[in-house]
Amino acid sequence: MSASTPKDPSSRLLRDLTHSLPMALLRTREAVVQRFRIVLSRRGLTEQQWRILRALDGHKGLEISLLAEQCRILLPSMTGILRRMEQRGLVRRYANQADGRSIRVRLTETAQALVEEIKPEVVGVYAEIERILGQRKLEQLYALLEKLEAGLLEGQG
Amino acid sequence: MSASTPKDPSSRLLRDLTHSLPMALLRTREAVVQRFRIVLSRRGLTEQQWRILRALDGHKGLEISLLAEQCRILLPSMTGILRRMEQRGLVRRYANQADGRSIRVRLTETAQALVEEIKPEVVGVYAEIERILGQRKLEQLYALLEKLEAGLLEGQG
DNA sequence: CTGAGTTACTTAATATATTAAGTAAAATCT
DNA sequence: AGATTTTACTTAATATATTAAGTAACTCAG
Numbered sequence: 001m002s003a004s005t006p007k008d009p010s011s012r013l014l015r016d017l018t019h020s021l022p023m024a025l026l027r028t029r030e031a032v033v034q035r036f037r038i039v040l041s042r043r044g045l046t047e048q049q050w051r052i053l054r055a056l057d058g059h060k061g062l063e064i065s066l067l068a069e070q071c072r073i074l075l076p077s078m079t080g081i082l083r084r085m086e087q088r089g090l091v092r093r094y095a096n097q098a099d100g101r102s103i104r105v106r107l108t109e110t111a112q113a114l115v116e117e118i119k120p121e122v123v124g125v126y127a128e129i130e131r132i133l134g135q136r137k138l139e140q141l142y143a144l145l146e147k148l149e150a151g152l153l154e155g156q157g
Numbered sequence: 158m159s160a161s162t163p164k165d166p167s168s169r170l171l172r173d174l175t176h177s178l179p180m181a182l183l184r185t186r187e188a189v190v191q192r193f194r195i196v197l198s199r200r201g202l203t204e205q206q207w208r209i210l211r212a213l214d215g216h217k218g219l220e221i222s223l224l225a226e227q228c229r230i231l232l233p234s235m236t237g238i239l240r241r242m243e244q245r246g247l248v249r250r251y252a253n254q255a256d257g258r259s260i261r262v263r264l265t266e267t268a269q270a271l272v273e274e275i276k277p278e279v280v281g282v283y284a285e286i287e288r289i290l291g292q293r294k295l296e297q298l299y300a301l302l303e304k305l306e307a308g309l310l311e312g313q314g
Numbered sequence: 315c316t317g318a319g320t321t322a323c324t325t326a327a328t329a330t331a332t333t334a335a336g337t338a339a340a341a342t343c344t
Numbered sequence: 345a346g347a348t349t350t351t352a353c354t355t356a357a358t359a360t361a362t363t364a365a366g367t368a369a370c371t372c373a374g
Contacts, residue, residue, distance in 0.1 A: 032309060046359065079324055101322045102322055137301055152192065233354075233355080241329080256340075259351085
């Protein structure tokens with residue numbers, strides 16, 4: 001009866017901003033990423049650059065569009081990021097024999113070494129996260145995130 | 158025995174990029190936000206501007222720093238966003254009697270109307286999300302996100 | 315083989331994010 | 345009260361995000 005406690009999630013009212021899903025995802029991601037940023041900024045790397053380093057690590061070369069897809073970075077952003085990374089000697093671009101449009105990118109040895117140097121610290125951050133949530137809940141979180149993403153993409157891929 | 162299936166989450170190896178937590182949070186948020194963006198871009202609003210509209214809705218005026226905190230937008234970004242919103246007649250700034258430093262912001266009537274117009278569509282997106290995950294799992298997701306965020310902030314607030 | 319359509323980028327323009335400085339007003343200390 | 349520190353912003357500089365166009369290299373139908 002009390003209209004002053006609108007807790008019904010299926011209500012036609014909007015959730016409090018503090019509890020909106022985009023905000024919740026943003027806040028959590030922000031908290032997580034900040035931990036990584038501490039490690040990365042020491043090496044003058046941005047989070048996006050680290051994503052690229054990680055994606056390229058272990059590959060002999062990836063096409064920019066595949067790389068962009070994996071890192072969830074749009075192509076116009078990739079252009080600039082890769083340009084800066086190339087200038088710092090972290091990546092090298094080379095043409096694709098088979099297809100004159102696509103360009104491949106790979107890590108330089110400097111970058112490889114940098115990745116190996118950073119890895120253990122990043123692993124440390126993951127360990128902290130697992131300590132906070134516990135392995136089971138962490139897996140649960142991954143599962144929920146993936147299910148929601150899949151559902152949304154399917155709904156309007 | 159098989160070293161080719163490194164599924165141990167506590168391993169000292171890095172997770173596959175596809176399954177890293179920042180990436181999972183980013184991908185899911187991206188999928189969610191895209192739904193909202195469809196609604197918002199029709200009115201020439203960005204996601205951040207919508208966050209501000211939502212936060213100001215129902216308030217007689219909020220200080221910029223409080224607004225920034227609630228919206229998780231840093232002050233330097235707020236300066237520009239509010240300037241653009243003011244130019245479009247969505248918000249108005251006015252001095253704070255009690256404190257010469259702080260500035261308050263409130264919605265114009267135009268903005269109020271806009272919020273009311275958009276709300277039902279946003280509620281529709283939430284309904285879709287709840288349809289995908291189910292109410293129970295959705296609440297579970299919120300709980301996990303909040304717990305992780307709280308743990309991280311506490312660890313080095 | 316040719317022209318329409320597609321793909322893999324790059325360029326441009328505008329909006330944010332992030333970090334570091336700068337500024338004026340308040341609060342605090344002495 | 346005067347000096348110091350803190351607070352609430354703004355400005356600046358650089359890095360990304362987002363959308364729209366532009367370009368050259370492919371694909372494919374006719």
